Amino acid sequence: MHFKHKAPEKIPYAINRYLREAERHYEVLDKHMEGREYLVGDDYSIADISAWGWVDKATFVLGEEGLDNYPNLKRWFTSINTRPAVDKARNIAKDIQFKSDFDDAAARALYPQNFAKNAE
Template sequence: MIKLFFHPTPNSLKVALYLEEASQPYELVPVDTLKGEQHLAAFRSINPNGKVPAIDDNGVRVFDSTAILLYLAEKSGQLAGAPQDRAELLSWMMFIASGVGPYSGQAVHFKHMAPEKLPYAINRYERETQRHYEVLDAHLENRQYLVGDSFSIADISAWGWIDKGPFILGEEAMASYPNLQRWFDGINSRPAVARVRELGKDLNFKTERDEAARRELFPQNYPKT
């Protein structure tokens, strides 16, 4: 059975969504990143980069959400898109992996977590996130899905971060991207999404982002001891 090393963050949730959509049995293995469990040797043996998500597929480790989605889709043959759309699917997967995800994450960090407000950094990451949303919005005009005519891992990958759009860009921000909002509403209404949103609610994850949590989340910001 697949073990999913999990914390309820966008990248972990998108892997969980794939497993739910594909009806793949899996075991949820909690990793409390605010307590620093991602730095433990046992987890580093699964992901040397010390980030969630990661999976252990009967002894095969895969880390990074994009790699995991591609691996699972290729292995199972589910939600991988049509063969003729392969290049398009890879392009959008990498657009999300190299653009939407990291810039959204940095926007969140500098707007909501940084110990001091840095206007240049906030502007830089927020504006680039907005540009990514504009690209997606234009692409989704007259489209139901990101790639081809069916739901795929490209939609799952994008959903994980667009779900956080109101937190990243403001509660009313999505009104500026009507095609993206329509697409999101369609994905968000899927029964598997409702199941994924319940994951981890019975687990005792730390929620307070105190100094100890910040040191575990961002150890590179502190001198080595």
């Protein structure tokens, strides 16, 4: 999603290439979830907790349709998303002011590999 949302130059090939790869990953998860309630085994686990945070970003990755093309994954996500701990997690930082500017300092912190080592 870097090329779609953060790259200073929009490169259609890169945007499409990595969107298709993300879609492939969602498809793999969707097939895996067919007939399953949880990602691993018969019980809710750290795998579900961890994956939920990434799948929660489906609309950011895939667009407005989100998980609509992945019914098994959407069912799993909806099930996890209704748990009381999710509401608590979503509200944990509601009273914290976060920096919202994507300036040079933020770019250097998020993508240090894009800058020369001693460049200030």
